[in-house]
Amino acid sequence: MDLDLAQVRAFLAVAERLHFGRAAEQLSLSQQALSKRVARLEAELGAALFLRGGHAVELTEAGHRFLEPARRALAAGDRAVAAARDLACPLRLDAWGHLFGPMRTLRPVLARLPELTVEVGAGRDLPGVADALVRSVADVGFGRVYRQDSDDAVSRDLTHRLVRLEPVDLVVGPGHPLADRSEVRTAELRDAGVLWSPAAVERLEFYVRLVERFGVTTESSPANLGLEHYLEQVAADPRRYAVIPADLELPGRLPVRPIPLVDPTPLYAWSLLWRSSDTHPGIETLLRTFADVAAQRRWLEYRPGQDWLPAADAEDVALG
Incomplete structure (x- = not known):
């Protein structure tokens, strides 16, 4: 037929x-x-x-x-x-994790691909973007990819690749006990007050792994209204601190400061996610360009013993 x-x-x-x-x-x-x-x-x-x-x-x-x-x-x-019709079929890319600024990483890569038409959309979270990929509503996702026993989001004909490992900093207000430090050992977070979460901690897989590994205490904001509002809440209470990617530009008007976390340094893993059966030629082009930029900017540098990654991310690094 x-x-x-x-x-x-x-x-x-x-x-x-x-x-x-x-x-x-x-x-x-x-x-x-x-x-x-x-x-x-x-x-x-x-x-x-x-x-x-x-x-x-x-x-x-x-x-x-x-x-x-x-x-x-x-x-x-x-x-x-x-x-x-001799039309360039756009590559539809959905990014998630907006509090942590995914466009910071996408921007220098897409700047090298002026011939590739990319439609960038906002995905709410990994399950939502995974669903858009499975339904062919999007071609590529960008954000933090994770696996859970109860979640098969990355096993339904989807493939992912690590493209950036970004160190995270401790961010505190002027009244926090660690505010005058030049660096903080990650193990010290256990007694550093409260990790202030921009949403329910169970929805933020990286924070879940951080809590499990370092035994930190958490409290959640009642609403995620963006980075500035989130850090305003951190600055307003000397018990609170944030843990966010180190290259994320902080709002200049807020009295908060970033402090490097060391021994080990936690790394936030950014990945590309796509449907294995998607034949859009832009996917391979995007992967190659990410690899070039990552090599030049040392985005995938990982030092076992000095850096910390959740176990699944460390496995991805080992697999290359």
């Missing part, structure tokens, strides 16, 4: 929302027209793709099997159209 990509697009819209009405709105179709496209696709495939019961919609086993190949087929079709 010849696969009709309009029917595939209709199937994917329903599969991603499990709701015919919302899928029809997305595609600017009537619900009746959408249903007809899906029904014709099912008829040609000779298999039901959805279980329809009342207001509930679920994928059948055939629908689950069809889902990933359908995403790849539609993405390939879109790129074929772009190629025929």
